[in-house]
Amino acid sequence: MNLFKIVKESVTVKQAAALYGLPVTSTWMVRCPFHEDHTPSMKLNDTYYYCFGCGATGDVIDLTAQLFGLSSFQAARKLAQDFGLSPDKPPSGAVALPKPPSLPSDAQQEEIFYCLRVLHDYRYLLIRWQTEFAPLSTEEPLDDRFVEALHIPPRIFKEMTHLTQQRQKLDQLLTGIGPLNSKKRAAEISELLDGYIPAVEKMRTQLKKYSTAFTSTKAENEKLKKKNKKLSESLEEANYESVLKKLEDAKLQREYQEALAVLERIPPEVLEEYAKPKASRRTAEL
Template sequence: MTSDIFAQIKEMVDAREAARFYGFNVGPRGAALCPFHPDKHPSLTFKGPHYKCWSCGAHGDTIDIVKYLLGCDTWTAVRQIDRDFALHLPLGDKQPSPQQVEEARQRQRTRELYKKFEAWRKETIDQLTNCIRLANTADWARLTLREAAAIRLKEQLEDVTDRLLYGTPEQQVELFEQRKEVLALISSISITSQIG
C-alpha cells in the first residue's frame, strides 16, 4: 500500500512542479542551482518525477525534493504533497468530498495540459533554433530556397523563440493557442525546400 502511494505521487506530481510549488527557483529550461552544494551555475535538472545534480551527484524523486525543501520526514512530505496538490490519496484520512474529488480531477487535467504544453514548447524551440541556425549559416553565394526563406523569416523566428524562452507565462500560453500559426511559420521553410 505504501509503495503504491509513493508511485501514485510520482506519477501525478513531477519533481520540477513540486520544487516550483514550494518556492524553489527553477529556470525556464528546467535547470536550477543545486541546493545540495555551493552551486554557481545551474547544475540541477529535472526529468519527470526525478532530479539530478550533474555536479555533486545528488539525485532523488518528487518526495525527496519536498522532504529537503520543507525539512521534514517522508510521511509529512507525502501528506503535504497530497494536500497541496489536491490528490486525495487514501492516506487514512477521511474520504474526500465530491467538491474535493472534482478539484483533484481539475488539477490533474491542468497537469496533463501543462505537460503537453512543455513537450510542445521544447520541440518548437528546437525547430525554431534549427531554422535560425540555417539562416545564420547560409552561404550567400549559393543560397537555396530554404536558406532564403529562413533569412527572410529570421526576425519573426527569433521573436517567437524569445517569447517561448523568456516570455511571460501569458505570452507563452498565447503562442501555444496559436501553435498552428507557429507550425506554419516553421513549415514554410521546409515546404520551400521541397519546392526547390
C-alpha cells in the first residue's frame, strides 16, 4: 500500500499536532508555529489545518514537513515511524481512522477555502480599522468601524448616547432652579428620573462587565491624546491596541461620570418629591 495513503488514513492532524508538542486547546485552536502568533489562530481538523493569520494550510504530512523542515516523503516516513505504521501491513487499530463515507468534492473544497479566506481578510480589515478610524481625542465621536474593530458591542455606545441625551434634558431642567421654582419643576424632573436613574445603573453594570474602570480620567485623557499622535510611528502593535482601548474606555468613563454628576445638582426638595409614589406626586404648575 502507498506510504502516503497509509499515513493519511491512519494519522489525524490532531494526533500529529499533539505528539509533536503543539499546545492544543479544547476547541483545537493553536498558536500557529509558522508565524509570530500572539493568540491561537490555527484551526486543527482531522484531515487538514488552516491558519487564519498567515493562511498556512495542508494535511498531516504537510504539517509534519513544515514543523521539521522535511520533504513530503521524509515527513511521511517520520509519521510512519513515530506512529508505528508499515506499508507491508494494515495500520494498527489504535491509530486507524474510520474511512470517511465521502470526500468533499473540488467545488466543496474550493468553497471551504473561500470562506476561510473571507474570515482571514475580515480579521485584517478589523486591524486596519483600529488605526484608520481611531479617534484623535476622547471628545471625538467614535466611528462605528472603530467600535466594531475593538469588539465592544455598538449597542453600549448607543445606550450611552441615549443616556447623554437624557442627562442634557435633566441639566436643562436643573439650570436656574432654586427655592422659588423647585416645586414647579419637581414633577417634571421626577418623571425624567424614573427612566434616568435605572439607565445610569444599567450603564454602570455594563461598563463593569467590559472592564472599564471608574476613575478620574482628565489627566489620563491628556496623556492619551499626546500618545495617540505618535502611535503610528513609535508604538508597537500590542501597546498601540492597548492605548486605543484606553481611549475608547476613557470616552465611556467621561460620559458616565457626567451622567452621575448631574444627579448631585438635584435639590433636596426635588429628591423628596421623587421619593414619593408616582400617584401622590404633585402635578407641575403651569
